[in-house]
Ligand SMILES: NC(=O)C1=CN([C@@H]2O[C@H](COP(=O)(O)OP(=O)(O)OC[C@H]3O[C@@H](n4cnc5c(N)ncnc54)[C@H](O)[C@@H]3O)[C@@H](O)[C@H]2O)[C@@H](O)CC1
């Protein structure tokens with residue numbers, strides 16, 4: 212299984228992993244002991260002993276809370292434990308660990324929860340609900356979470372902040388804890404990375420609690436956190452025998468007016484190792500394209516037919532259309548010619564708008580590998596308003612067009628038509644700037660030109676661009692990114708050789 216350490220598990224899959232671990236002889240009570248201990252250790256690392264309020268729910272999330280309370284109390288921390296529901300109603304491992312707790316168990320009522328937060332606690336451990344949350348917070352749980360948020364009391368959430376869906380990254384109702392830190396177990400969940408979940412979790416810690424990695428074989432999850440182990444072995448590096456044609460020939464379709472977009476893409480593509488990058492452009496714009504980038508080959512394409520004729524050269528291994536292309540009928544014909552050529556094709560921006568509201572037309576014309584890279588606005592234009600969370604929408608849309616789809620954003624989702632998906636959490640907010648999408652399209656297209664499969668090219672491209680922009684800070688413009696790509700590639704090459 213690819214990159215097992217980066218796999219993400221849905222709440223259901225995590226339940227299966229827990230059960231499979233127990234079937235393999237790891238007692239559930241031990242898993243819970245390790246989970247609660249990890250929470251306590253997180254608290255001890257981050258704070259000096261202080262008045263700690265442990266809020267326990269009626270399920271196993273609450274059981275983790277009992278363990279954390281026990282560990283902290285034994286270490287001399289002042290701990291109060293408030294339980295939602297009846298102690299006698301606790302079951303299984305949670306009942307086991309509740310019985311080992313020697314301190315008082317105070318009932319969590321609306322008034323008791325509020326008072327403990329407002330008048331007593333310096334810190335809270337949220338063990339109300341984890342993977343088992345099935346509806347919006349209400350009653351005492353809602354009251355105490357609301358009080359925690361209002362006071363902005365430091366808090367550590369067990370598994371997920373109460374109120375959050377670990378699958379969608381969205382609160383199940385209007386209310387969700389804003390945690391300082393979250394400790395989760397075995398593998399992260401999609402909701403830890405998707406927005407707003409990623410921000411509601413605060414600092415995310417992953418603890419290993421004794422679930423053997425072998426259980427992943429039977430669960431066979433297909434969503435990863437985007438990271439080099441997922442695609443690093445596909446990257447191509449030059450050696451003394453290399454020829455430029457071994458690294459592909461990318462053809463970019465350049466428009467007449469907005470020439471900056473395609474130039475950014477071209478520069479990024481050259482920096483990302485494409486053997487040759489050509490840009491097909493109408494007469495009026497050719498001079499502009501050529502002047503700004505000496506290593507770019509500018510080819511004449513005054514009509515869609517002239518563009519199609521360029522595709523007869525089979526050495527052109529990938530096509531990029533969209534940045535600055537325009538949305539007139541000629542642009543649409545160019546996109547159709549690209550799709551019909553069977554060449555690996557990346558469509559972005561205007562090329563997607565050419566198919567607004569008609570993704571089925573796009574799917575019907577596709578003859579080869581396809582990557583599309585819409586932001587939310589372009590996605591809505593192409594597919595219409597869709598329900599579901601970001602991961603669901605991206606996967607469904609990828610399956611529909613039979614291509615890999617990158618739904619861009621701070622939490623970009625890369626989805627393949629076969630159901631594989633990667634969520635990217637390694638990009639800085641500064642990438643929200645004009646032209647960053649054009650750079651990304653150039654990076655991914657360069658990887659396609661070098662023969663990477665679409666899903667790997669897209670996931671690698673998203674990660675590489677994010678890393679190139681990392682640590683730049685305020686003031687980043689898209690023009691800064693291409694020349695920062697080589698440093699990222701050098702690190703990836705060195706890691707691959709190690
Ligand atoms: N062996 C295991 O299964 C392990 C589980 N662990 C912990 O167990 C958690 C999952 O435990 P559970 O499946 O028991 O689920 P939870 O403890 O998250 O919650 C389930 C309980 O909450 C109730 N509930 C759900 N939504 C509610 C709402 N809005 N208002 C009131 N009640 C609500 C359910 O009826 C059920 O009683 C994980 O998040 C993790 O913290 C860890 O201890 C590691 C081992």
Ligand SMILES: [K+]
Nearest residue numbers: 337340369371
């Ligand atoms: K929780």
